[in-house]
Amino acid sequence: QQQVKQSPQSLIVQKGGIPIINCAYENTAFDYFPWYQQFPGKGPALLIAIRPDVSEKKEGRFTISFNKSAKQFSLHIMDSQPGDSATYFCAASSLNTGNQFYFGTGTSLTVIP
Template identity: 90%
Template structure:
């Protein structure tokens, strides 16, 4: 059972462009939605996270848009840079329990100069 669906699987963007990665979830008990960035040989690193009481959160060049009614959220990377080339995972967790994360399948982003 796939709790969190992520698309696209891979993405190629020109330097300076906008990278957009989308995720959807089914479980309405989810109430925390982080995005993780993973470089080869490294563990996932928390990038930005949102709770469903807001529709958008921005940190620097990274923005999460959240649509509670559609059960969808997306990551926008503005002014994409070659250093942003990595795999991005969306995730979700519930408020109750130990907050274990359900991850999406990942998006491999390549930013070309």
């Protein structure tokens, strides 16, 4: 059973567009929601993360929106660039689970020049 559901599976946008990737979870014990970026042949790299006490967090061109009541969170990439083409994973975790991360299935993003 997938603890974190991620959509879409793939996404193609033009340079400058704003791709949005969505994730949903059921376990209300989760209290940490990171996003990872992965390039082919590399390990996932931590991009940005949010705690449930805030509804939005921005770091550069990357923004997480968090809706605690709906148990959903999303990643927005502003002014997307071809270099943002990668696979993005959301995840959820709780200290009560030994810091075990539950990952979404990933979104392959292509930014067309």
